[in-house]
Amino acid sequence: MGWLLIVVSLIVLWVASLCKILHTSSSASSKASFLSTGGAPSKKNVLLVIAHPDDESMFFSPTINYLISRGHNLYILCLSIGNADGMGNTRKEELYQACAVLKVPLQQVKVLDHPNLQDGFGQKWDKNLLAKIIGEEVSGHDIGMIITFDNWGVSGHCNHRDVHHGTRKLIQGITERSVEAWELLSTNILRKYSGPVDVWLSILLAMKYTNGITHCLLNEQPLKSFHAMAEHSSQWVWFRKLFVSFSSYTYVNTLRKIDN
Numbered sequence: 001m002g003w004l005l006i007v008v009s010l011i012v013l014w015v016a017s018l019c020k021i022l023h024t025s026s027s028a029s030s031k032a033s034f035l036s037t038g039g040a041p042s043k044k045n046v047l048l049v050i051a052h053p054d055d056e057s058m059f060f061s062p063t064i065n066y067l068i069s070r071g072h073n074l075y076i077l078c079l080s081i082g083n084a085d086g087m088g089n090t091r092k093e094e095l096y097q098a099c100a101v102l103k104v105p106l107q108q109v110k111v112l113d114h115p116n117l118q119d120g121f122g123q124k125w126d127k128n129l130l131a132k133i134i135g136e137e138v139s140g141h142d143i144g145m146i147i148t149f150d151n152w153g154v155s156g157h158c159n160h161r162d163v164h165h166g167t168r169k170l171i172q173g174i175t176e177r178s179v180e181a182w183e184l185l186s187t188n189i190l191r192k193y194s195g196p197v198d199v200w201l202s203i204l205l206a207m208k209y210t211n212g213i214t215h216c217l218l219n220e221q222p223l224k225s226f227h228a229m230a231e232h233s234s235q236w237v238w239f240r241k242l243f244v245s246f247s248s249y250t251y252v253n254t255l256r257k258i259d260n
């Protein structure tokens with residue numbers, strides 16, 4: 001009887017959290033101030049920098065859906081073809097298919113296959129090289145905002161963490177204030193696998209910062225994220241299906257401004 005009560009409570013909490021996400025993101029009161037000045041909407045060129053094909057769907061889809069639905073011009077730079085498992089070109093194609101689902105214009109998606117930026121746990125990526133490559137994208141597309149991993153990179157993967165260090169290196173070298181960078185906050189393991197339930201804590205924590213350096217973005221279309229991830233057929237195995245369902249990153253992203 002006790003177990004039944006716990007299971008029912010968890011289901012109720014899960015459904016209530018999902019309702020909160022869907023209701024808040026569709027209601028007028030959710031005019032979250034991220035990238036909106038309150039007056040006329042200003043459309044920005046935004047660059048999402050990721051390490052591997054599938055990072056966008058697994059971790060950043062709330063951010064992508066938020067930006068696309070508000071008409072911002074999103075570019076994606078993927079720094080490797082994710083060929084640790086020898087599926088390089090397949091994975092590149094899968095990224096394009098996932099981006100089509102997420103409504104990111106395909107001509108704005110770039111995947112690199114650089115000899116010094118190969119996918120893998122033992123591969124150290126040079127932050128100066130990363131800063132140079134990301135910097136070229138920024139100036140080439142008149143980017144006003146970069147979004148990427150934080151220092152832990154969600155999973156602790158060294159490629160994710162190096163991408164953060166490369167972005168930080170770049171942003172610290174840029175003197176003009178017109179380019180800013182934001183990082184996706186990594187959460188602890190309990191929050192990471194709490195699915196939509198994490199939304200309550202994310203909102204509370206983001207409210208603590210009233211100076212505009214932290215924003216909590218709720219996923220308006222979690223099902224779309226699931227479909228985007230499914231386009232990564234070579235990766236779409238049972239444990240990733242579980243991950244995408246139970247990961248809080250499918251439902252909410254907390255972004256924090258990187259100090260420059």
Ligand SMILES: [Zn+2]
Nearest residue numbers: 051052055157
């Ligand atoms: Zn990755």
